[in-house]
Amino acid sequence: MSTNSSIRVAVTGLGIITAIGESLSEFEEGLFKGECGIGPISLFDTTGFACQFAAQVKNKNLETGFAPRETKRISRCDFLGLIALREALADSGLLLESCDRNRIGVVLGGGAGGMRSWEQYRRTVWLGETRPKPSLLLPFACCTLTDLIAGQYGLTGSRATISTACSSSATSIGYGFDLIRSGDQDIVITGGSEALSELTYAGFNSIRAMDPEYCRPFDKNRRGLSLGEGAAILILENYAGAESRGAKIYAEVLGYSINCDAYHMTSPDPEAMGMSRVMTAALALAGVRPDQIDYINAHGTATPVNDPMETLAIKRTFGEALAMDLAVSSTKSMVGHCLGAAGAIEAVATILALYRQIVPPTIHLVAPDPDCDLDYVPNKSRKQEIRAALSNSFAFGGNNTSVVFGSVG
Numbered sequence: 001m002s003t004n005s006s007i008r009v010a011v012t013g014l015g016i017i018t019a020i021g022e023s024l025s026e027f028e029e030g031l032f033k034g035e036c037g038i039g040p041i042s043l044f045d046t047t048g049f050a051c052q053f054a055a056q057v058k059n060k061n062l063e064t065g066f067a068p069r070e071t072k073r074i075s076r077c078d079f080l081g082l083i084a085l086r087e088a089l090a091d092s093g094l095l096l097e098s099c100d101r102n103r104i105g106v107v108l109g110g111g112a113g114g115m116r117s118w119e120q121y122r123r124t125v126w127l128g129e130t131r132p133k134p135s136l137l138l139p140f141a142c143c144t145l146t147d148l149i150a151g152q153y154g155l156t157g158s159r160a161t162i163s164t165a166c167s168s169s170a171t172s173i174g175y176g177f178d179l180i181r182s183g184d185q186d187i188v189i190t191g192g193s194e195a196l197s198e199l200t201y202a203g204f205n206s207i208r209a210m211d212p213e214y215c216r217p218f219d220k221n222r223r224g225l226s227l228g229e230g231a232a233i234l235i236l237e238n239y240a241g242a243e244s245r246g247a248k249i250y251a252e253v254l255g256y257s258i259n260c261d262a263y264h265m266t267s268p269d270p271e272a273m274g275m276s277r278v279m280t281a282a283l284a285l286a287g288v289r290p291d292q293i294d295y296i297n298a299h300g301t302a303t304p305v306n307d308p309m310e311t312l313a314i315k316r317t318f319g320e321a322l323a324m325d326l327a328v329s330s331t332k333s334m335v336g337h338c339l340g341a342a343g344a345i346e347a348v349a350t351i352l353a354l355y356r357q358i359v360p361p362t363i364h365l366v367a368p369d370p371d372c373d374l375d376y377v378p379n380k381s382r383k384q385e386i387r388a389a390l391s392n393s394f395a396f397g398g399n400n401t402s403v404v405f406g407s408v409g
Contacts, residue, residue, distance in 0.1 A: 009180045009253040010242040011405075013092025013235030015084035015191075016348050018335045019055035019228060024087060028352055030334065032381045034361045037335055038214040038226045043116070044198050051210040054196055055228030055336030075114030075139035078148055080231035080341075081193030085149060088233040093247060094187070096153055105158035105185040106150045107176045109169025109192030110142025111340020116197045142340070145193055157185050163340070165395035166299075167258075168192055169232070170343025173403055174256035176236045186238050191344035193231035200339065201227060207266065215302035215337075216364035217330035218311075218372040222302040228336020232344035234351075251351045254388065254404040255286025261398025268309045268394060275313030278400040279390060283317075286404035288388050290318045293326065293404075295359050295389040297350040298376075300330025301337055308371040310394065315374075327384065329362045329377040343393040347403060350391040354407045358383050 014024050019037025021027030030037070037055040046052040062079040063071045065086075074082070089096070096104070117136045124132035138144075143161035150159050158179050162172045169192025176188035204210050204227060215226040242249055259281070261274035268275065283290060298310055315323045331349045338345050353359055358381050365378040386407060393401045 007181045007183065008239035009177050010237050010239040010247070011234055011250045011253060011351055012237050012242050012247040013088040013094065014250060014348055014351065015086065015088030015091060016230070016232045016345065017057060017080055017083050018230035018345060019057055020334050022057065022059055024091065031331065031349055031352060031360045032358055034363045034379060034381060035334060036214060036363060037228070041196065043196055046201070049201070049205045051205060051212045053213060053226060054201070055226060056196060057229055072133070073138050074148070075117040075144065075195065077113055077116065077193050077195035078139055078145045080195060080229065081145040081233065082148065084191065084193065084231040084233040085189065088235050092235040094235065099187065101154050102156050103186040104155045105176065105179050105188040106146050106155055107158065107160045107162065107172045107179070107188055107190045108146045109172040109340050109343060110161045110163045111168060111194045112197050112200050113142030114139035114144055115199050116195050119198050149189060164399040165397055166337065166339055166342050167393035167395035167399045167401040168340045168343065170347065170391065170393035170401040170403055171258055173234060173253065173344065173347055174258060174401060177253045177256060180236055180238055186241055188236045189233060190236055191231065191233040192341040194229050194339045194341035196227060196229045209303060211302065214364060215333060217300040217302040217333050217362050218307050218369055218376045219365050220367045220369040222304065222307065224303055225301045225332065226336040228338040230335060230338050230345055231341055232348045234344065234347065249408050251354045252406045252408055254288055254406045255282055256401065256403040257281035257285055258401045260400065263398050266396050267305055268398060270309070272309045272313035272316060274398050274400050275310060275394055276316035279313065279317040279392070279402045282390065282402035282404050288404055290322055292388050293390055294384070294386040295353055296326055296328045297346050297389065297391045298328050298330045299392045299394040300332050300362065302332065306394065307369065310392065311372045311374055323374060326375065327359045327377050327382065328374050329360055331360055333363045343391070343401060346393070347391050350389050350405055354386050354389055354405055357386055359386065
């Protein structure tokens with residue numbers, strides 16, 4: 001896809017729902033206060049698992065505001081995404097009926113999608129219920145949310161669902177950026193959604209990747225990640241078009257890069273070369289020097305291998321001296337690892353950091369790991385100048401994505 005470097009890309013709307021906030025204002029408050037959304041799960045029975053904790057969205061009435069006919073065909077994952085979308089559109093001030101809908105794209109990251117709905121269907125069959133609901137099978141695919149949004153709003157522009165494990169929604173932001181820079185689209189709805197499911201929960205338990213209580217990124221006593229769920233939607237626009245309509249602009253997307261370690265299904269390259277290369281390429285494509293980055297929202301999963309590898313990668317990319325001056329934090333310590341939605345949720349956290357000029361903390365960081373010796377902003381947010389920031393997503397399979405955002409203040 002050819003791009004036009006003269007076309008800039010603005011972020012004009014944000015919508016989010018997570019375990020620490022079910023709206024943008026609630027999420028922002030929880031983010032900068034350093035609230036923890038990780039706790040006992042009520043969605044399904046976790047008996048027999050080593051871990052019974054996750055960052056679950058507490059709202060039991062996600063269906064509120066949707067037509068009864070819709071609720072039969074929409075999964076928990078899709079509800080989360082549609083709630084975030086409604087907020088993002090309202091926040092952007094866009095009136096879709098007055099826009100050219102051929103020029104509006106929908107690009108989302110997908111993970112387990114409607115797996116939870118399929119699990120509910122399977123359970124009714126096992127329990128011998130005479131009429132299991134076939135509608136529970138309709139939202140199974142991870143592309144369902146993308147299709148729902150395009151269909152409900154009559155958006156006939158580019159449509160794509162990206163699935164690159166935990167970097168899916170970060171990659172979707174990059175693709176949305178490309179669509180605008182190429183001139184193909186004027187507006188792109190992007191981000192991602194993920195709901196907790198028994199399958200993903202059992203899978204991460206089986207590989208002993210989960211902390212039995214709560215994750216503690218970069219702490220020497222860390223024991224693994226905490227799963228989470230939620231959704232984040234970003235409205236991207238041609239910058240000139242956003243300015244002409246007087247839109248609020250949160251930040252500018254400056255560039256991104258993707259690559260692959262091609263090393264192992266679950267472990268990163270032990271030399272951290274893939275992580276380092278993707279950050280270096282993102283900075284180069286964004287036209288940003290390493291010394292212009294003031295904050296990195298780390299992938300920061302709190303697994304024994306990932307945290308020191310990301311630390312090493314940052315040092316390789318920025319050099320020892322610059323790396324030591326960087327503010328680096330993991331918001332997974334608050335919202336858990338939201339898999340297919342993680343990149344988008346963390347992008348919103350990064351954008352809010354730029355917009356408010358506040359670095360969110362890494363909570364639960366009590367005993368720093370000697371191999372993780374950067375400034376991880378422990379336990380308390382910090383007011384400071386942030387000119388540009390990186391948001392890192394380093395997924396299973398070595399699927400790496402880094403997105404560069406710039407302040408417009």
